[in-house]
Amino acid sequence: MTAASAIARDASAAGRANAETAAKSSSTAATRTSAADAATAATGTTTAASSSAAAAPVSLRGIGRAFASQSGDRQVLRDIDLEIAAGEIVAILGPSGCGKSTLLRIAGGLDQPTQGEALIDGEAVKPFDPRSAVGFQEPRLLPWRTIADNVALGLPRSTSRAAGREQVARLLDLVGLAEFAGHRPREVSGGMAQRTSLARALARNPAVLLLDEPFGALDALTRLKMQDLLLDVHAAEPATVLLVTHDVDEALQLADRVILLGHEPETPGAVVTQTIVVPGHRPRDRGSAELAELRARLLDGLGIDRHGSARGIETTTTIPHYPY
Numbered sequence: 001m002t003a004a005s006a007i008a009r010d011a012s013a014a015g016r017a018n019a020e021t022a023a024k025s026s027s028t029a030a031t032r033t034s035a036a037d038a039a040t041a042a043t044g045t046t047t048a049a050s051s052s053a054a055a056a057p058v059s060l061r062g063i064g065r066a067f068a069s070q071s072g073d074r075q076v077l078r079d080i081d082l083e084i085a086a087g088e089i090v091a092i093l094g095p096s097g098c099g100k101s102t103l104l105r106i107a108g109g110l111d112q113p114t115q116g117e118a119l120i121d122g123e124a125v126k127p128f129d130p131r132s133a134v135g136f137q138e139p140r141l142l143p144w145r146t147i148a149d150n151v152a153l154g155l156p157r158s159t160s161r162a163a164g165r166e167q168v169a170r171l172l173d174l175v176g177l178a179e180f181a182g183h184r185p186r187e188v189s190g191g192m193a194q195r196t197s198l199a200r201a202l203a204r205n206p207a208v209l210l211l212d213e214p215f216g217a218l219d220a221l222t223r224l225k226m227q228d229l230l231l232d233v234h235a236a237e238p239a240t241v242l243l244v245t246h247d248v249d250e251a252l253q254l255a256d257r258v259i260l261l262g263h264e265p266e267t268p269g270a271v272v273t274q275t276i277v278v279p280g281h282r283p284r285d286r287g288s289a290e291l292a293e294l295r296a297r298l299l300d301g302l303g304i305d306r307h308g309s310a311r312g313i314e315t316t317t318t319i320p321h322y323p324y
């Protein structure tokens with residue numbers, strides 16, 4: 001067995017253990033309530049009881065995606081196998097253009113694989129699957145609507161007016177925007193707009209939350225705050241989360257597992273080149289030696305040195321202690 005396959009085997013065994021823990025932690029309403037209590041205690045904010053759908057496992061089996069081009073089919077993804085447990089947070093890293101967003105889109109039914117299948121809770125993902133919600137780098141808010149009305153756009157159609165009002169108020173409270181319900185998007189900061197977008201995604205009551213570089217456009221400090229917020233939200237409403245990021249430190253701070261996509265020599269299509277199980281409870285000590293070692297491993301896997309910033313990869317651990 002090669003060193004690489006030994007690491008992969010260890011990672012997958014530990015991943016299963018983490019996955020089981022994540023599944024257990026989201027399997028009962030009682031657990032969800034105590035998670036919400038924990039989040040409330042941690043943030044000092046009051047949140048109404050969660051009405052989140054139960055988190056669901058995601059299976060990506062033998063996923064390949066080729067796009068037609070003038071010079072023939074271009075294979076972007078190949079043989080991707082990924083089992084994500086209910087309530088688990090998995091981060092996807094990889095060089096720019098390797099197919100991270102494509103994989104996320106396939107998981108949410110926004111794109112179809114040309115090989116393999118994507119399942120949520122054992123059932124094939126449907127086009128624009130209602131069991132999932134997607135958050136993007138740009139908040140994509142409607143400028144003429146208030147913050148509350150933008151959040152309400154995420155509500156399922158069947159939601160009654162009264163239940164919708166209650167749900168929006170609860171979500172605005174959860175993301176710390178209760179006081180800004182009546183503001184327009186132009187009247188709030190970039191971080192607040194992104195929080196609105198997160199609340200709108202949660203309004204769908206998703207079992208699976210798909211986040212495509214959700215904090216990529218934010219300044220470093222706001223980004224760190226948003227990472228903390230995401231963890232609080234996940235504790236209160238523990239959906240299964242698939243997160244695409246360019247930020248190695250963000251991945252290590254947020255995820256149970258980090259998946260690295262990359263290319264093998266002379267074979268078209270990105271594959272999973274590394275799976276790293278991130279130890280320790282969140283929030284993690286950003287300055288720990290353990291995370292530093294994993295960070296070095298991931299940067300190495302991305303083909304850049306630990307001080308470099310190549311191929312669109314960012315790091316944020318230059319801030320040793322963040323002041324909040």
Ligand SMILES: Nc1ncnc2c1ncn2[C@@H]1O[C@H](COP(=O)(O)OP(=O)(O)OP(=O)(O)O)[C@@H](O)[C@H]1O
Pocket residue numbers: 067068076094095096097098099100101102103312
């Ligand atoms: N609908 C499409 N038609 C043709 N090619 C596409 C389509 N969608 C994506 N691609 C191509 O697939 C490749 C992977 O794109 P994707 O956006 O998934 O990469 P990524 O890893 O998320 O990139 P980045 O990190 O820069 O956001 C790119 O070369 C892109 O041009």
